[in-house]
Amino acid sequence: MPLREMNRDQAWLLPPTLDELVPPDHPARFVAEFVDALEREDWRELDVQPDGEPMGAPAYHPRALLSVWLYGFMTNVRSCRKLESACRDQIPYLWLTGWQQPDHNTLWRFYQKHRRSMRGLFKRTVRTAVAMELVDLAVQAVDGTKVYANAALIQTYDARRLQELLDRVKGAIESLEAQNEGGDDGVVARLPEKLAERKALRQRVRQAMKELPSKERPNRYKRPARINLTDKDARLMRTRQGIVPGYNAQAMVSPVAADGGVTGMLVTASDVVDEPNDAARLTMMTRQAEEVSGARVPMTLADAGYFAGRHVAELHQRGQQVVMPDMARPTNHPYHKDQFIYDEGTDSYTCPHGEVLAFTGMKSNKAKKAREYRIVSASVCRECPAFGVCTRNISAGRTLEIGPYDVALRRHRDWMATDEAQQAYRRRLPLIEPLFAIIKNQLGAQRFSLRGIVDVRAEWDMLVTAFNLRTLWRVWRTGAGIRWDPA
Numbered sequence: 001m002p003l004r005e006m007n008r009d010q011a012w013l014l015p016p017t018l019d020e021l022v023p024p025d026h027p028a029r030f031v032a033e034f035v036d037a038l039e040r041e042d043w044r045e046l047d048v049q050p051d052g053e054p055m056g057a058p059a060y061h062p063r064a065l066l067s068v069w070l071y072g073f074m075t076n077v078r079s080c081r082k083l084e085s086a087c088r089d090q091i092p093y094l095w096l097t098g099w100q101q102p103d104h105n106t107l108w109r110f111y112q113k114h115r116r117s118m119r120g121l122f123k124r125t126v127r128t129a130v131a132m133e134l135v136d137l138a139v140q141a142v143d144g145t146k147v148y149a150n151a152a153l154i155q156t157y158d159a160r161r162l163q164e165l166l167d168r169v170k171g172a173i174e175s176l177e178a179q180n181e182g183g184d185d186g187v188v189a190r191l192p193e194k195l196a197e198r199k200a201l202r203q204r205v206r207q208a209m210k211e212l213p214s215k216e217r218p219n220r221y222k223r224p225a226r227i228n229l230t231d232k233d234a235r236l237m238r239t240r241q242g243i244v245p246g247y248n249a250q251a252m253v254s255p256v257a258a259d260g261g262v263t264g265m266l267v268t269a270s271d272v273v274d275e276p277n278d279a280a281r282l283t284m285m286t287r288q289a290e291e292v293s294g295a296r297v298p299m300t301l302a303d304a305g306y307f308a309g310r311h312v313a314e315l316h317q318r319g320q321q322v323v324m325p326d327m328a329r330p331t332n333h334p335y336h337k338d339q340f341i342y343d344e345g346t347d348s349y350t351c352p353h354g355e356v357l358a359f360t361g362m363k364s365n366k367a368k369k370a371r372e373y374r375i376v377s378a379s380v381c382r383e384c385p386a387f388g389v390c391t392r393n394i395s396a397g398r399t400l401e402i403g404p405y406d407v408a409l410r411r412h413r414d415w416m417a418t419d420e421a422q423q424a425y426r427r428r429l430p431l432i433e434p435l436f437a438i439i440k441n442q443l444g445a446q447r448f449s450l451r452g453i454v455d456v457r458a459e460w461d462m463l464v465t466a467f468n469l470r471t472l473w474r475v476w477r478t479g480a481g482i483r484w485d486p487a
């Protein structure tokens with residue numbers, strides 16, 4: 001086969017425009033459309049002055065800078081220096097900026113100043129998809145994933161190791177100061193670099209010691225007994241790669257089904273917490289999804305990590321069915337309180353031998369409040385063949401203590417035993433798991449770039465916004481116009 005002629009020095013009489021080099025269905029065009037559709041009010045929410053400042057040197061247009069960041073997040077380019085470089089030599093970036101080349105400082109200043117208010121963009125993606133009826137709001141799935149903090153494991157200390165480090169640093173400072181005093185250089189204008197570093201480290205260690213729980217400062221806020229000196233909000237989390245300093249990133253998704261065979265999912269709620277445990281997150285994530293999408297989704301799929309009586313009861317109260325494995329300790333004791341049948345009308349229980357236990361009042365201890373039910377007459381129990389197995393209390397007979405969530409948990413157990421619940425639960429894994437795989441492997445979020453929980457939340461919000469934009473782009477590229485006017 002003959003070779004094509006190749007000439008790198010070829011000059012063009014009529015060179016193509018940048019616009020001609022970007023295909024019509026390219027994601028950069030979609031990002032530009034998304035950004036260009038932002039109204040003045042949206043820019044104000046982002047804390048951006050869309051017309052620039054009246055005085056001073058001309059600045060880069062915020063539309064250009066925001067487009068670069070969004071497209072960068074969508075394509076796994078999240079560092080300012082890589083974005084700077086992309087703005088010099090990559091056609092989609094050159095097209096997005098109108099052939100301007102903001103440097104990494106400009107890009108960083110824009111992101112640093114506005115990233116915490118960019119959550120509005122995430123809401124906009126969800127409301128757009130909902131308004132266009134692209135999302136199936138009959139069901140949603142929630143899960144969390146552990147993401148590495150921008151900090152090394154070796155920088156995590158407990159109180160004893162912090163004290164040892166402090167002693168070492170103090171010794172090093174004394175030694176450096178002694179060397180400086182003994183020198184012939186006289187008074188130096190500023191601290192030598194090594195000494196300044198050690199003093200900064202001493203300050204960080206002292207601050208970290210203050211933030212660790214102790215006898216004088218008990219662990220009232222469940223602060224970690226260890227602290228990372230690089231990112232003090234990061235907690236040790238168990239991952240497949242072992243224990244690492246990280247965060248627990250949460251997401252709620254609903255399925256997407258659009259014309260042209262586009263399927264997938266859309267994130268409707270997101271958060272980052274420094275608790276490895278998911279159990280306290282179910283209601284909060286459900287509420288957030290409702291606030292963002294404007295719809296109360298009737299069915300929520302969650303794994304066993306979210307199991308908590310309070311949340312099962314709250315979701316039931318809100319009229320939302322939760323599909324989640326029952327983690328209450330199973331028992332097959334024939335006279336366990338679960339074997340007693342509750343009658344809501346009379347607020348009483350009926351025992352396996354048909355005797356009634358009536359409500360007698362509230363009982364509370366340090367841990368919880370419970371409703372107490374007693375058999376009407378102790379003699380009934382004494383004469384029962386189950387006496388000795390069901391109860392041994394001669395004077396009072398059998399009593400039941402029903403916690404505030406027992407009814408909800410019992411109802412949940414019955415529901416989870418149905419085929420319908422089991423079938424619904426099988427949808428959970430394929431609905432939520434691809435999200436984390438895509439965010440980590442395709443958007444490059446194995447590790448957060450920022451530090452501190454507030455900034456890490458902002459970064460996660462940008463990641464889920466980028467994920468939603470990718471989903472909407474797949475719809476857009478089929479030729480379906482996107483209506484960027486969500487209420």
Ligand code: SF4
Pocket residue numbers: 335351352353354355375380381382384385386387390391397398
């Ligand atoms: S001991 Fe009392 S509560 Fe238990 S099964 Fe017999 S009658 Fe019912």
